[in-house]
Amino acid sequence: VEPDPEHPTGAAICAKGRAVPELVYAEDRVLYPMVRTRPKGDPDPGWQRVSWDEALTRVAAELNRLRAQHGSESVAYACTTGSGTSVSDGSMFIDRLMRAFGSPNNVYGTEICNWHKDEAFKYTFGAGVSSPDFERTACIIMWGHNPNVSWLSQGSRTAKARARGARLIVVDPRRVGPAAKADHWLRVRPGTDGALALAMAHVLLESGQFDEAGLRQWSNGPFLIHPDGHALSAADAGIGPQAHRVVVDMRDNSLVAVDPDLPVDAEAARHWLLDTGQNVLVEGANVHCKTGFALYRELCADMPPERAETITGVPSADIRAAADLLWTSRPVSLYAWTGVGQHTNATQTARAISLLYALLGSFDAPGGNVRFAAPPTKDVSGRDLLTQDLRRKTIGLAKRPLGPPKDGWITSDDFYRAVLEQEPYSLKGLVVFGTNLLVSHVDTARGVDALRKLDFHVHADLFMTPTAQYADVFLPVNTAWERRAMRVGFEMNEVAQSWAQYRHPVIETRGESRSDEWITFALAQKLGLGNHFWDGDADRAYEEILAPMDVSLDELRAAGRGVEVPAETPFHRHIADAGFATYSRRVEVWSEPFASNGQNPLPAYKEPAMSPVTRPDLSEQFPLVLTSAKSHAFCHSQHRNLKSLRRLQREPRLEMHPRAAAERDIAEGDAVVLATPVGEIELRAKLRDDLAVNVVAGQHGWWQGCEALDLPERPAIGPGSANFNAVIGNEDEDPISGSTPHRSYLCEVRKISV
Numbered sequence: 099v100e101p102d103p104e105h106p107t108g109a110a111i112c113a114k115g116r117a118v119p120e121l122v123y124a125e126d127r128v129l130y131p132m133v134r135t136r137p138k139g140d141p142d143p144g145w146q147r148v149s150w151d152e153a154l155t156r157v158a159a160e161l162n163r164l165r166a167q168h169g170s171e172s173v174a175y176a177c178t179t180g181s182g183t184s185v186s187d188g189s190m191f192i193d194r195l196m197r198a199f200g201s202p203n204n205v206y207g208t209e210i211c212n213w214h215k216d217e218a219f220k221y222t223f224g225a226g227v228s229s230p231d232f233e234r235t236a237c238i239i240m241w242g243h244n245p246n247v248s249w250l251s252q253g254s255r256t257a258k259a260r261a262r263g264a265r266l267i268v269v270d271p272r273r274v275g276p277a278a279k280a281d282h283w284l285r286v287r288p289g290t291d292g293a294l295a296l297a298m299a300h301v302l303l304e305s306g307q308f309d310e311a312g313l314r315q316w317s318n319g320p321f322l323i324h325p326d327g328h329a330l331s332a333a334d335a336g337i338g339p340q341a342h343r344v345v346v347d348m349r350d351n352s353l354v355a356v357d358p359d360l361p362v363d364a365e366a367a368r369h370w371l372l373d374t375g376q377n378v379l380v381e382g383a384n385v386h387c388k389t390g391f392a393l394y395r396e397l398c399a400d401m402p403p404e405r406a407e408t409i410t411g412v413p414s415a416d417i418r419a420a421a422d423l424l425w426t427s428r429p430v431s432l433y434a435w436t437g438v439g440q441h442t443n444a445t446q447t448a449r450a451i452s453l454l455y456a457l458l459g460s461f462d463a464p465g466g467n468v469r470f471a472a473p474p475t476k477d478v479s480g481r482d483l484l485t486q487d488l489r490r491k492t493i494g495l496a497k498r499p500l501g502p503p504k505d506g507w508i509t510s511d512d513f514y515r516a517v518l519e520q521e522p523y524s525l526k527g528l529v530v531f532g533t534n535l536l537v538s539h540v541d542t543a544r545g546v547d548a549l550r551k552l553d554f555h556v557h558a559d560l561f562m563t564p565t566a567q568y569a570d571v572f573l574p575v576n577t578a579w580e581r582r583a584m585r586v587g588f589e590m591n592e593v594a595q596s597w598a599q600y601r602h603p604v605i606e607t608r609g610e611s612r613s614d615e616w617i618t619f620a621l622a623q624k625l626g627l628g629n630h631f632w633d634g635d636a637d638r639a640y641e642e643i644l645a646p647m648d649v650s651l652d653e654l655r656a657a658g659r660g661v662e663v664p665a666e667t668p669f670h671r672h673i674a675d676a677g678f679a680t681y682s683r684r685v686e687v688w689s690e691p692f693a694s695n696g697q698n699p700l701p702a703y704k705e706p707a708m709s710p711v712t713r714p715d716l717s718e719q720f721p722l723v724l725t726s727a728k729s730h731a732f733c734h735s736q737h738r739n740l741k742s743l744r745r746l747q748r749e750p751r752l753e754m755h756p757r758a759a760a761e762r763d764i765a766e767g768d769a770v771v772l773a774t775p776v777g778e779i780e781l782r783a784k785l786r787d788d789l790a791v792n793v794v795a796g797q798h799g800w801w802q803g804c805e806a807l808d809l810p811e812r813p814a815i816g817p818g819s820a821n822f823n824a825v826i827g828n829e830d831e832d833p834i835s836g837s838t839p840h841r842s843y844l845c846e847v848r849k850i851s852v
């Protein structure tokens with residue numbers, strides 16, 4: 099395996115990429131469909147090889163039975179992440195199958211992966227965080243994101259930008275990746291990033307260093323807010339209908355009604371009052387209404403850097419200097435990922451970061467975060483196939499109407515509850531494409547109970563995993579090198595995003611393993627849903643995807659390496675579109691959807707649910723703050739069986755400060771117990787003095803053995819387990835997204851004496 103130096107994503111290849119031959123030819127890959135012959139929970143499932151036809155006939159019969167008896171919503175699907183596997187080759191077909199079948203429940207894990215950067219950002223900008231314009235940016239913030247481990251083409255672009263003089267700020271409890279070369283490395287206490295973002299905004303607002311004109315014209319900051327906490331309506335003020343909002347014209351202090359449904363008139367908005375407020379006669383009484391922007395400024399005023407220092411541990415002088423650097427080094431680009439997403443306060447943290455970013459005026463500007471134009475394609479994921487009635491049944495929608503359930507994504511916690519407690523109704527079936535819930539999600543013990551109780555579970559994966567072990571039918575998936583795929587748009591810059599590529603299989607598929615695409619098409623036929631699957635002809639699906647483009651499937655097939663379909667990136671789309679894709683058509687400083695759903699319309703800082711501040715009662719027994727991060731050698735719960743990768747890291751690590759270690763008589767490499775209020779696992783101490791003394795960092799995903807190195811498999815739960823997520827609870831979650839505290843928990847560490 100070699101990188102293609104001409105591919106627009108870049109010429110870098112990671113250790114996992116180099117290890118591909120080991121993955122493809124791994125001896126423990128499952129190569130044939132199998133059915134279990136012994137009861138669930140039996141240590142030996144009694145796997146028996148069957149033909150594809152037998153396997154799929156059985157799966158279709160069971161799924162159709164559940165649908166007939168309990169409704170199609172009683173079957174959940176679970177799809178692994180496109181960021182850490184190759185499932186994206188076929189994920190549009192998996193989504194389509196789920197929707198054609200009628201399941202509104204996808205256990206997708208987005209709430210601990212990408213939801214905050216991609217969806218929470220939409221509540222501010224009407225678009226996800228989008229792509230840093232590395233080639234033109236003057237300053238990059240990496241916030242809870244380490245691309246050197248997680249996304250090489252971003253990592254190398256960051257280094258390149260740095261080398262040509264771009265400034266760099268890294269917010270991370272560990273000094274890793276780009277932090278080594280950063281202008282400012284802000285070592286935040288895990289889970290307190292929201293306070294840091296408010297404090298940086300404090301500095302900018304206090305010194306008048308913010309895009310005042312942009313916010314006046316293009317944000318809902320000028321909208322007046324009633325002191326009881328709702329956006330003042332034109333009807334309240336007696337100047338228009340209920341749905342219209344109210345702003346103040348600074349020229350004569352008159353009230354103006356604004357219809358949020360109309361295109362933004364930026365010219366008129368130049369005269370609107372952005373800050374402070376005005377007295378308004380509401381139902382005969384004089385009421386002082388502040389603007390949404392004034393309320394945000396007050397929230398930030400309440401978080402001076404000195405206060406933020408006591409919360410976050412970041413010195414106030416560094417907060418001030420970093421904030422000043424942002425203003426003096428525009429355009430600024432930013433990426434924030436799982437470091438800020440796996441907390442019980444994650445959504446408001448994302449809001450706080452997005453509002454700080456809004457102050458800089460860099461969104462969708464060249465050198466800021468932009469949406470590079472991609473060639474047009476047709477979405478074949480079948481959004482139209484699921485009825486409104488079924489959509490309303492997505493589990494968690496009532497609790498979290500603003501969150502992932504509105505797109506059909508449910509949390510593992512809600513999935514377990516529905517199986518075990520029939521709440522809000524009973525889930526009976528599970529169709530899995532790759533996800534390893536018991537190791538990647540919290541509360542493994544409850545997960546085991548739920549998997550044991552399922553009526554029917556089919557699992558498609560390359561390997562037998564702790565989660566797949568509970569399946570009734572196992573379907574062998576092949577690797578990306580044994581199947582075809584097509585991709586349009588590679589994100590990183592204009593050329594990459596305009597790249598379209600058809601990838602031929604490199605080798606014959608091993609055994610009887612098949613692609614996710616093949617499985618979804620074959621299963622759809624068996625389920626009687628072939629009419630939604632081009633009657634089994636996948637080429638027609640590819641042609642439909644490409645139809646809006648000027649390139650045919652045959653041309654793409656012949657091109658091999660891909661073709662560029664040039665498209666011009668518009669920048670500042672809100673000007674041509676006369677607005678943003680938000681509720682108010684403006685950048686939402688004060689979020690009306692949040693307010694009307696009982697959430698704080700402004701990102702007030704809230705401590706993580708499990709922190710030394712929230713739970714002083716636990717501080718004696720569990721004095722350390724626990725976070726986690728990914729390993730450069732593996733993805734999540736995969737790849738530990740591959741020799742060249744396992745050599746890079748043989749044992750699961752727990753990183754801790756040398757002083758914290760010394761206090762516990764722990765030395766580098768010692769076997770230690772990580773204890774939390776939920777349970778205990780065993781890891782190896784790795785000392786690093788960049789951490790705060792009271793912070794330790796683990797890694798998730800450990801279970802697999804590596805025969806070539808004589809390293810045994812370890813249980814997902816119970817004695818000898820190294821499964822990080824088995825010791826994280828899910829009693830607390832983010833109220834909007836449902837995220838769980840993988841990165842802000844409490845723990846103690848002790849040496850295992852031998």
Ligand SMILES: Nc1nc2c(c(=O)[nH]1)N[C@H]1C(S)=C(S)[C@@H](COP(=O)(O)OP(=O)(O)OC[C@H]3O[C@@H](n4cnc5c(=O)[nH]c(N)nc54)[C@H](O)[C@@H]3O)O[C@H]1N2
Nearest residue numbers: 181182242243244248288289435436437727728732733734
């Ligand atoms: N090698 C490898 N690459 C991967 C993956 C993998 O498993 N392995 N997985 C892929 C997937 S699915 C994803 S979602 C991406 C994720 O990509 P990233 O989000 O970049 O992944 P991490 O390295 O886990 O986390 C980034 C940083 O967050 C820091 N962090 C921990 N707690 C906090 C906190 O409270 N605040 C802040 N500010 N930072 C914190 C960690 O120290 C870490 O350096 O990576 C993708 N790429």
Ligand SMILES: Nc1nc2c(c(=O)[nH]1)N[C@H]1C(S)=C(S)[C@@H](COP(=O)(O)OP(=O)(O)OC[C@H]3O[C@@H](n4cnc5c(=O)[nH]c(N)nc54)[C@H](O)[C@@H]3O)O[C@H]1N2
Nearest residue numbers: 178179183184185211531532533534538726734735798840
């Ligand atoms: N403590 C802690 N927990 C975390 C995280 C963390 O940072 N800390 N990160 C979280 C994040 S960001 C994510 S995305 C989740 C990931 O959680 P999961 O989605 O469970 O990811 P994996 O554990 O990598 O399991 C993926 C499985 O898919 C299989 N697979 C690989 N390629 C394919 C394919 O093309 N098709 C099919 N059908 N299967 C395939 C692999 O063999 C593997 O068994 O974990 C989360 N859990």
Ligand SMILES: [Mo]
Nearest residue numbers: 179181211212
């Ligand atoms: Mo992820």
